[in-house]
Amino acid sequence: MSTDDLATDISKQTENSPRELLTRTFFFLCAGLSIVTTISIVVLLVTEAAKFFTITAPLMGVTGETASLVDFLTGTTWQINSGEFGVLTLVSATVMITLGSAVIAIPLGVATAIYLSEYASKRARSVLKPALEILAGVPTVVYGFFALIYITPALSVVFPSIGTFNMLSASVVVGVMIIPMVASISEDAMSAVPDELRQAGYGMGATKFDVATGIVVPAALSGIFSSFILALSRAIGETMAVTIAAGSRAQFLNPLNPASFLEGSLPMTAAMVQLLLGDITGGGLAYRSLFAIGLVLFVITLIMNVISDFVAQRYREEY
Amino acid sequence: MSEQNRDEQRTGDAGSPDPTDDEMLIQTDVSESVERTGASFDRDTVVSARDINVWYGDDQALQNISMDIPEKSVTAMVGPSGCGKSTFLRCINRMNDLIDSARVEGDLYLRGKNVYDDDVDPVALRRRVGMVFQKPNPFPKSIRENVTYGLKIQDKGGDYDEIVEESLKRAALWEEVKDQLDESGLELSGGQQQRLCIARAIAPDPEVLLMDEPASALDPVATSQIEDLIEELAQEYTVVIVTHNMQQAARISDQTAVFLTGGELVEFDDTQKIFENPESQRVEDYITGKFG
Numbered sequence: 001m002s003t004d005d006l007a008t009d010i011s012k013q014t015e016n017s018p019r020e021l022l023t024r025t026f027f028f029l030c031a032g033l034s035i036v037t038t039i040s041i042v043v044l045l046v047t048e049a050a051k052f053f054t055i056t057a058p059l060m061g062v063t064g065e066t067a068s069l070v071d072f073l074t075g076t077t078w079q080i081n082s083g084e085f086g087v088l089t090l091v092s093a094t095v096m097i098t099l100g101s102a103v104i105a106i107p108l109g110v111a112t113a114i115y116l117s118e119y120a121s122k123r124a125r126s127v128l129k130p131a132l133e134i135l136a137g138v139p140t141v142v143y144g145f146f147a148l149i150y151i152t153p154a155l156s157v158v159f160p161s162i163g164t165f166n167m168l169s170a171s172v173v174v175g176v177m178i179i180p181m182v183a184s185i186s187e188d189a190m191s192a193v194p195d196e197l198r199q200a201g202y203g204m205g206a207t208k209f210d211v212a213t214g215i216v217v218p219a220a221l222s223g224i225f226s227s228f229i230l231a232l233s234r235a236i237g238e239t240m241a242v243t244i245a246a247g248s249r250a251q252f253l254n255p256l257n258p259a260s261f262l263e264g265s266l267p268m269t270a271a272m273v274q275l276l277l278g279d280i281t282g283g284g285l286a287y288r289s290l291f292a293i294g295l296v297l298f299v300i301t302l303i304m305n306v307i308s309d310f311v312a313q314r315y316r317e318e319y
Numbered sequence: 320m321s322e323q324n325r326d327e328q329r330t331g332d333a334g335s336p337d338p339t340d341d342e343m344l345i346q347t348d349v350s351e352s353v354e355r356t357g358a359s360f361d362r363d364t365v366v367s368a369r370d371i372n373v374w375y376g377d378d379q380a381l382q383n384i385s386m387d388i389p390e391k392s393v394t395a396m397v398g399p400s401g402c403g404k405s406t407f408l409r410c411i412n413r414m415n416d417l418i419d420s421a422r423v424e425g426d427l428y429l430r431g432k433n434v435y436d437d438d439v440d441p442v443a444l445r446r447r448v449g450m451v452f453q454k455p456n457p458f459p460k461s462i463r464e465n466v467t468y469g470l471k472i473q474d475k476g477g478d479y480d481e482i483v484e485e486s487l488k489r490a491a492l493w494e495e496v497k498d499q500l501d502e503s504g505l506e507l508s509g510g511q512q513q514r515l516c517i518a519r520a521i522a523p524d525p526e527v528l529l530m531d532e533p534a535s536a537l538d539p540v541a542t543s544q545i546e547d548l549i550e551e552l553a554q555e556y557t558v559v560i561v562t563h564n565m566q567q568a569a570r571i572s573d574q575t576a577v578f579l580t581g582g583e584l585v586e587f588d589d590t591q592k593i594f595e596n597p598e599s600q601r602v603e604d605y606i607t608g609k610f611g
Contacts, residue, residue, distance in 0.1 A: 122419075196456035202417060204469045204519070205446030214472070219459050 045298060048291035065285040072292060078250035078266065080275070080286050087296055089252045093167065093265035094236055094300075096255045097246065100171025101178060101235045106228055108175075109182025110217075113224075116183065117190035118212040136180035144244030147173040152245070165247025165264030173241050178231040185230060189223020190216050222315035229308035233301045239269035248274055268297050360574065360589075362389035365527055365557045366411055371425035373406050373415065373582070380406045381582040384425070388527075388574075393553045395568035395590065396561045398578035399605070404561045407578070408529050411559065412448040413441040429526060446473055449520030449556075453532040455512035457504035457519070462487075462496050465504045465515055469523035482522055489555075490518035491548050510541025514548065521556065528552065530560040534567065546571050565606060569594050577602045 014020060050056040054066040067085045075086025112132070116125055151169040156162045193216050201211040217224065247264030250271065254260055266274065272293055280286040366388040373381040381403040388394045396404040406415065413434060415421040426433050434444050446469065457465050466483045469475075483500065487493040492514040496507070504515050513533060520528060530549070534542040549571050552558055562568050568575050569590060576587040579601060586593060586602045597603045 194456070196452060196454055197458060199414070199417075199452060200456040200458065200516070200519075201468075203412065203414065203445060203450035203452070204472065204523075205442050205444075206468075206472050207442050210472045214468075215458060 042298070045291055045295045048288060049295040052285070052288035052292045067285060067289070067292075076252035078271065080278075080289070083285070085285075085289050085292070086252070087268075087293060089250050090266055090268040090271045090293065091296070092253050092255055093246065093250075093267040094269070094297075096167045096253060096261065096265070097171050097174055097238070097242055097267055098232055098235045099255055100167065100261060101175035102228070102232055104172060104175025105178045105182050105231055105235075109179045109227070109231070110186055110224060112179065112183040113186035113190055113227075114212050114217065116187045118208065118216060132180045132183055135176075136184075138177075140177065140238065140240040141244070143173040143177050144241035147241060147245035159262055162262045163247070163264050165245065165249075166262055167246055167253070167265060168261040170242045170245035170267075171261065173245060174235050174238050177238065177241065178234050181231040181234060182227045185227030186220070186224045189220035189227070192223070193219045222312045225311045225315065226308050229304050229311070233304045233308075236300060236304070237269065237297065239273060242267045243270040243273045246270060268293050360387070360389040360392075362392060364388065365390040365430060366559070367428045368407070368410070369426040369428070371407065371410055371423065371427060373403070373410065373424075374422045375418070376420045379582060381410075384582075384584045386576060386584060386587050388557065388559060390557045391553060391555065392573040393549060393558045393560060393571055394574045394576065395572035396559070396576045396578060397563070397565060397568045399580055400563070402578040402580055403582035404576075404578045405531050406582070407584075408531055408559060408561050411527065411529055412445045412450055413439075414445075414450070416441050446523060447526045449523070449525035449528045451513070451516050451520050451528070451530040451533045454536050455509055455516055457507070457512050457515050459503060459505055461501045462504050462507075462515060463500040465519050466522050468519060473523060475523065486518040486522040487515075489521055489552065490514045491544065491551070492518055508541070510537050510544060513537060513541070513545060517545075517548065517552075521552070525556070527557045527559060530558065532561055532563060535563065542567075577605060579605065 047060065051060045051062045052067055053069040053072065055069050057063075057066045065083075067083070072085050072087050074088065075084060076088050076092075077084045077086045078089040112128075116128060120128060147169040148164075151172055152162065152164060152166060155166070155169055155172075159168075162168065197215050197219060198211050201215045206214070246267055248266055248270065249264055250266035251263070253263060253265050272290055275286060275290050278286070280290075364387040367386070369385050371381055371384040372379065384403075384407055396407060398404050409415045410423055410427055411429070411434075413423075415423055423435065425435070427435055429444070429448070433439070458468060460468070463479075463483050466486050467479050470477065470479065470482065484493060484497075487496060492511060495511060496515075499506075504512065507515060513536075517528075517533075533549075534545045537545065546567060549558055549560065553573070560568075560572065572590045574587065575590040575593040577585050577593060577597075577599075579585045586597055586599050588598075593602065594606060597606065
């Protein structure tokens with residue numbers, strides 16, 4: 001073959017061929033779609049929420065009723081009819097459900113993950129993993145009425161003073177709901193721990209317990225933490241179950257006082273459902289408060305995700 | 320060794336004691352040392368295998384392995400891939416128990432005690448037998464914690480600082496890491512990681528040190544350091560090393576066992592004899608590179 005032929009043969013032909021160009025553009029558009037959607041939602045949330053507050057409304061060219069930003073962030077009363085929008089009331093309820101579900105989901109989820117990854121036989125795993133996935137697939141509305149119809153009556157045997165709508169049963173169902181998430185992500189992290197490390201442990205005369213708790217869990221810690229944060233983000237954003245189980249009466253509760261779990265309140269998500277179901281008029285103050293709550297919710301979950309990323313980076317082990 | 324010979328050997332050992340028999344009987348049986356492959360050595364026997372057969376599912380990986388491994392020396396296991404040399408190594412500390420499909424038959428005595436007796440706890444056994452693996456596998460913990468791991472899981476007391484220093488010195492790593500004991504073991508180079516694994520294995524003072532191709536993932540300089548170290552260690556420890564590198568076996572071992580395809584132990588003798596004047600034609604062919 002002559003030199004000329006070779007030069008032609010190896011010159012650029014494939015990089016910008018129509019097929020490559022077309023597929024590359026298609027994939028780019030698909031990836032871009034999610035970015036565009038995210039940005040649009042954030043812009044919408046911020047601009048609509050800005051119309052809600054006295055301090056920012058003029059910037060948006062909005063006149064009429066507005067609410068004080070300071071009252072919104074520090075107030076502990078949520079009474080739409082009397083114009084009191086203290087979002088802390090709703091945040092306290094959400095925090096309670098998050099804490100309560102964490103107490104249930106973190107130990108049970110991690111224990112499940114350790115069992116699946118280190119102890120379970122192939123056979124047990126082949127039954128348990130799909131069962132967990134089914135648990136994750138149960139519609140959340142089912143969890144909600146399950147809490148209302150079964151869990152609350154059961155709890156009232158132990159706590160006679162418990163209300164029909166209460167934070168405890170809401171926390172329990174949300175906790176159960178996010179167990180599969182903790183278990184599955186933690187299990188992935190544990191399974192990713194190289195087998196050489198387990199072999200090293202067993203070779204040293206470690207028991208299964210030593211290997212699971214002393215080698216596998218520490219090596220998988222970043223993934224396990226990520227699972228907590230992701231699952232708790234889910235608990236914060238969970239809507240249907242808490243709307244049904246936690247009630248509709250907004251009251252500020254102290255999340256650190258166990259007794260307040262026996263009472264009902266209105267988490268952020270449930271408050272938004274309530275607003276949407278009520279006869280709020282477009283453009284009114286109540287309508288705009290929806291976006292203000294939405295923005296708070298978004299900021300909280302965003303912070304959680306940033307923490308999750310930070311933890312994953314900081315504690316990741318390179319083998 | 321011919322098929323017939325091995326058959327005789329199996330029947331010869333058929334009277335091996337029941338696992339429930341007392342220690343005395345077991346001791347007697349070992350001292351008889353009837354028919355095994357190769358010569359007996361001057362030193363005391365630490366590991367003695369009798370008719371070890373191993374299956375993975377339906378595939379037989381080892382056939383009637385019987386051999387006596389002498390103390391405070393380097394015993395090399397060589398042979399082509401899949402000949403069962405690593406499998407045999409893992410019989411000594413019962414690591415094969417961790418593989419669901421593996422089945423081991425026969426007797427293997429560690430200082431006279433059959434490790435396949437019903438009353439032997441493989442976890443406790445592994446605390447007396449150190450193991451170093453092919454790929455360096457330090458824990459994602461500090462250098463100090465790596466070395467003390469074996470002591471901690473055994474709840475062994477003692478001066479940990481002293482043991483850390485002593486073990487790292489024996490593993491020829493102390494000078495390089497003495498100022499960074501609290502840094503992660505994963506930050507060391509491959510060769511250093513492997514020496515750390517050796518330090519970790521010898522820290523609890525094991526009876527035997529098993530090494531499964533410990534230098535095969537390392538560069539030539541690190542390999543040569545590991546080889547020097549193994550020869551040093553053999554002054555105090557019984558080292559059993561699997562290697563696919565014939566030159567390595569010739570350089571560092573006192574005895575060499577040649578396994579060939581099918582999981583048979585073809586010849587086991589002083590390294591010099593195996594390499595200069597093997598009994599078996601197959602061993603000679605393998606060593607001179609005619610097959611395998």
